[in-house]
Amino acid sequence: MSMIDVLIRVDAICKKYDKYDADKHRNGAAGDPFSRLYAAVDADIDAAIEKCERAATETNRAAAVALNADVRRTKARLMEEVVKLRKLAAKKVKGLSPEEAELRGDLVSALPHRIQSIPDGGGGGGVAADQNGGGNVRPGIKFDSSGLEFISEGLDTLKSLAEDMNEELNRQVPLMDEIDNKVDKANADLRKTNVRLKETVNQHTQSMNLIGSIIIPFSGITCSKIPRYI
Template identity: 40%
Template sequence: MSLTDIIARVDAICKKYEKYDVDNHNDPIVSGEDVFARLYGVVEADTNATLQKSEAAANEKNTATAVKGLSKEELEARNDSVSALKERIEAIPDGSTTSGAKQTGGWTASTSYTGIKIDSASGITLSNLLSKVLINLDGEYIMTVGNIQNDQGLDVIIEGLDTLKNMAHDMNEEFDRQISLMDEIDDKVDRANAGLKNTNVRLKETVTKALDGIPGQHVAILGHMSYPCLLQCTKAQECLKKVIMVLGALATTELLPWLLY
């Protein structure tokens, strides 16, 4: 084996196993956790491989224009098998639609079909496949962003509800404290009213006893005599002093209008 054959053999082996070489896959466009970048790299690699195969086929003679050694029935059977395979491929859901509609394209199942061609009329091109992939990725991204926004909105609503709940709890506690204060105030008012009534009763009894100590004739004199004449009566003066003392004590309280009434 010559040196040229060895080099050609090594190149062929390297080319065959180059997809397992880690250094060839360190391109930043296909690295990381980005699903789109990895899928785009795979599609680009398949495209490059297809282009290389097409160039190699163009350099060779076209031996597929006519198939020798096959009968017309066998050729029609092969065409029917290809049509059935095409329908099975189209029946595979792509995830972008839910209607399950099939693309008719330009392929037709016919027994008179004499060639196998994949061209732009069939609707199955690399650009269509890539556009479907991009649409699926964009749809997943939009759904993800929408879910994140919905989650953020729900978080805001939950925070607002928690705030309202805390406010309601604080208001209930404040109402409980106010109720206890109002009860205490009512108790103090009731005790003050009871004490006031008792004081009024005692004061009324004291005034009544003081007036009962004045003789009947002096009481009559109090109704008909003038003030200078009253001063001449010693007993009347003493009784008046008692009354004045009682009235002075009453003047310091709010019970004087009640007594006068």
């Protein structure tokens, strides 16, 4: 077991029995900036670990990617807090013994390892820290392999849909051409029928006019030859 692991175990035990430490509460250590910030960082580490465990068991890939991305953002922010804690640990605090000051430095030194060891779904296993423990917190530098895999699957699905649509369009093109040909033929037949119908109507009208012109004179002649008996 390494020294860092020992410090982590000691820190966990101290937190477990912290509420029984009467001297600490009596001296008002809870109001110390280092204590407040360290407690907040420690709580955020626990929350990030819980979140990465949820991401590991999440069946929805999109939700898992979102959880892992949130964990990475939390880790980057915590690495920035480590720099602040290191500065606070280096300050002299009234009533703080040299042993306690040294313990603070050891606790801060163990934080980068605790933060980096949190799984975040990336291939690299976490955010790499620099010599000052600040970490690589610049956004957009580290790529998420699981997120890229999710995007790749989505693109493959879209590609398959596009290929299916293209195949269906190719199958529908001959049918559309056949429908166009039938419509053109029907329009031509309709025009021919209209022409024939118009000719028939004109012929019928002319025949009726001719019959009328013949009947009227004959009717006049017939009436004039009827004898009158008066």
